[in-house]
Amino acid sequence: xxxxxxxxxxxxxxxxxxxxxxxxxxxxxxxxxxxxxxxxxxxxxxxxxxxxxxxxxxxxxxxxxxxxxxxxxxxxxxxxxxxxxxxxxxxxxxxxxxxxxxxxxxxxxxxxxxxxxxxxxxxxxxxxxxxxxxxxxxxxxxxxxxxxxxxxxxxxxxxxxxxxxxxxxxxxxxxxxxxxxxxxxxxxxxxxxxxxxxxxxxxxxxxxxxxxxxxxxxxxxxxxxxxxxxxxxxxxxxxxxxxxxxxxxxxxxxxxxxxxxxxxxxxxxxxxxxxxxxxxxxxxxxxxxxxxxxxxxxxxxxxxxxxxxxxxxxxxxxxxxxxxxxxxxxxxxxxxxxxxxxxxxxxxxxxxxxxxxxxxxxxxxxx
Amino acid sequence: xxxxxxxxxxxxxxxxxxxxxxxxxxxxxxxxxxxxxxxxxxxxxxxxxxxxxxxxxxxxxxxxxxxxxxxxxxxxxxxxxxxxxxxxxxxxxxxxxxxxxxxxxxxxxxxxxxxxxxxxxxxxxxxxxxxxxxxxxxxxxxxxxxxxxxxxxxxxxxxxxxxxxxxxxxxxxxxxxxxxxxxxxxxxxxxxxxxxxxxxxxxxxxxxxxxxxxxxxxxxxxxxxxxxxxxxx
Numbered sequence: 032x033x034x035x036x037x038x039x040x041x042x043x044x045x046x047x048x049x050x051x052x053x054x055x056x057x058x059x060x061x062x063x064x065x066x067x068x069x070x071x072x073x074x075x076x077x078x079x080x081x082x083x084x085x086x087x088x089x090x091x092x093x094x095x096x097x098x099x100x101x102x103x104x105x106x107x108x109x110x111x112x113x114x115x116x117x118x119x120x121x122x123x124x125x126x127x128x129x130x131x132x133x134x135x136x137x138x139x140x141x142x143x144x145x146x147x148x149x150x151x152x153x154x155x156x157x158x159x160x161x162x163x164x165x166x167x168x169x170x171x172x173x174x175x176x177x178x179x180x181x182x183x184x185x186x187x188x189x190x191x192x193x194x195x196x197x198x199x200x201x202x203x204x205x206x207x208x209x210x211x212x213x214x215x216x217x218x219x220x221x222x223x224x225x226x227x228x229x230x231x232x233x234x235x236x237x238x239x240x241x242x243x244x245x246x247x248x249x250x251x252x253x254x255x256x257x258x259x260x261x262x263x264x265x266x267x268x269x270x271x272x273x274x275x276x277x278x279x280x281x282x283x284x285x286x287x288x289x290x291x292x293x294x295x296x297x298x299x300x301x302x303x304x305x306x307x308x309x310x311x312x313x314x315x316x317x318x319x320x321x322x323x324x325x326x327x328x329x330x331x332x333x334x335x336x337x338x339x340x341x342x343x344x345x346x347x348x349x350x351x352x353x354x355x356x357x358x359x360x361x362x363x364x365x366x367x368x369x370x371x372x373x374x375x376x377x378x379x380x381x382x383x384x385x386x387x388x389x390x391x392x393x394x395x396x397x398x
Numbered sequence: 399x400x401x402x403x404x405x406x407x408x409x410x411x412x413x414x415x416x417x418x419x420x421x422x423x424x425x426x427x428x429x430x431x432x433x434x435x436x437x438x439x440x441x442x443x444x445x446x447x448x449x450x451x452x453x454x455x456x457x458x459x460x461x462x463x464x465x466x467x468x469x470x471x472x473x474x475x476x477x478x479x480x481x482x483x484x485x486x487x488x489x490x491x492x493x494x495x496x497x498x499x500x501x502x503x504x505x506x507x508x509x510x511x512x513x514x515x516x517x518x519x520x521x522x523x524x525x526x527x528x529x530x531x532x533x534x535x536x537x538x539x540x541x542x543x544x545x546x547x548x549x550x551x552x553x554x555x556x557x558x559x560x561x562x563x564x565x566x567x568x569x570x571x572x573x574x575x576x577x578x579x580x581x582x583x584x585x586x587x588x589x590x591x592x593x594x595x596x597x598x599x600x601x602x603x604x605x606x607x608x609x610x611x612x613x614x615x616x617x618x619x620x621x622x623x624x625x626x627x628x629x630x631x
Contacts (some may be wrong), residue, residue: 037499311456313484315513316477355424392456395495396447396568 035325047331053334053372058341060280061368062143062358065342067276069204069357074268076200077208078261083230084238086260087119090253094141094263095228096122096203104224106351109249115237116245120149121226123213126206129198130186131177138173139206140187142213149230152210155267157181158196162211164231168196170207174351175354188213188219204355284375287334291327291379298326299383299390306387307394316388323384324377335369342368366377400450401569402468404564404596405430405453412448412619422448423459424619432563432610435583435590435597437606440616446600447568449616453598454487454566455479467563484512488557488595490567490586494549496541502528502548502600506555513560527555543597547578554582558589565589567599576605581607 039046076096087110101123110119123142128135143150143161151160156171158181167187172178174197184191192211196365201208231254233241242254255263299306309319339360346360363395405428412423421447429434432524438446451457452464455471464471467486474482488509496505506524511517528537531551531569541549549569557565567586571579583606590611599606615622 034497034499041499304495305497307493308489308497309512310480311454311483311489312509312512313480313482313487315480315484318512393451395489395491396451 052290054337073202124228141214166195287375295383311392327376335372
């Protein structure tokens with residue numbers, strides 16, 4: 032029976048408003064989820080792809096984004112002295128002001144040593160992965176935001192650096208990774224030989240044991256195997272993002288549910304005579320519930336498709352408008368959006384359906 | 399052996415509670431034989447519609463027994479009552495009560511689809527029923543495009559399609575002119591003769607009385623013209 036569909040299309044303005052409300056809810060929720068995914072990727076891809084088995088930092092430094100201390104460069108020798116360690120590569124992470132044509136941003140600059148086989152960025156759009164003196168590798172989102180590209184110059188902590196490479200997977204949303212020479216970075220931040228982390232290569236399958244050995248033999252350090260360090264960073268991201276994301280997503284979903292509930296409730300009230308007739312004719316509960324649900328799901332389908340169309344547009348427009356925000360609409364997100372819309376419709380239809388089921392068939396006899 | 403009646407009410411009382419309780423039916427005993435057209439007459443507020451809804455299992459009596467087609471309706475829960483109405487009863491309402499987003503054919507087919515018949519078969523049967531009632535060319539029209547008489551014939555088709563045992567008609571001629579009203583009752587009359595359908599029709603329209611097999615009067619919830627048999631029951 033297509034009664035619900037007919038009711039839905041009978042009032043095109045109400046239907047359009049409902050579908051529009053659902054489209055907004057879907058767009059808001061899915062967009063935030065997509066941005067979150069983009070931010071997680073941007074934050075973690077660099078760490079995930081680093082060629083390190085163990086990350087060693089100062090005690091209390093448990094993730095890269097909010098490292099709380101630095102180690103002396105000489106710690107490298109002590110790390111190399113521990114059994115099972117094959118190599119140790121220092122990096123210096125520092126938030127550094129960057130300026131292009133008077134516009135200022137802050138970059139999380141990773142200072143690299145030599146060829147930096149462990150710590151250099153892995154995914155390049157163009158240029159080189161290892162900067163020389165006076166060079167910098169920047170993220171593509173930062174390049175787009177500041178309208179700079181390979182060969183251009185930026186001011187980094189008051190000094191000029193030439194862009195030698197553009198990377199991706201290095202966008203933290205609120206800031207971006209950049210890569211410079213560690214020696215040069217040390218000079219610019221005005222400290223002696225220091226490192227925020229050492230990226231340690233171990234003998235095969237020795238990471239956990241080496242991490243423990245490092246912590247016990249070198250005072251004042253913290254050592255994490257790669258998986259633990261990645262999880263630490265994910266936790267840092269989630270702690271910052273997820274509460275806000277959940278709150279806004281919950282609001283979006285609630286708005287969608289309320290919009291559907293309002294539409295369905297009004298429709299049931301308007302058609303209470305029809306529902307009474309259906310009841311008098313012996314329509315099953317499932318049939319009457321289905322009529323209400325069908326109306327809501329029709330609006331959900333249309334709203335979901337509109338929402339996806341808006342998201343598709345956003346995906347294309349965002350790189351130019353807000354390059355820091357990375358949003359990709361993949362089939363999984365699209366399916367989740369439609370499922371979310373259907374979920375909102377089902378929840379929104381529950382109360383009106385309850386009303387429809389409770390309407391007395393006696394109403395059909397009222398004049 | 400006496401055949402079971404289509405409707406058998408025994409000492410039925412129906413009281414609507416409230417600050418001033420309303421006694422809509424008061425010790426009503428009524429036996430309606432199968433294949434007959436019985437008219438329940440009486441002034442407004444006499445309990446006619448309540449009698450119809452009690453007989454149709456839409457309301458439970460406060461006291462008394464209600465048997466329809468041999469089934470004690472008091473023993474059925476809501477789900478079974480719905481199934482009973484779906485399978486055995488047809489309804490005709492004063493205000494037609496057609497669903498305005500459906501065509502005439504779809505309105506008629508609805509009764510069959512609710513019984514579980516597939517859509518195509520239900521529509522074919524609905525079209526056939528509309529043809530029998532002289533509405534062959536109106537099947538694709540929505541109710542808003544139909545005259546009052548046509549609407550009531552569509553409602554009649556919805557009630558009769560699928561050959562229910564009992565049709566309960568509430569003032570089916572009230573909103574129709576005399577000729578059309580008579581036409582509707584004639585069609586109901588024909589259904590009793592051709593299909594053995596029992597019709598219990600509520601009306602205070604004197605014009606329908608000549609077509610009835612039997613007529614009973616209600617006044618203030620009490621039957622004033624019970625048969626001897628019912629008095630003895």
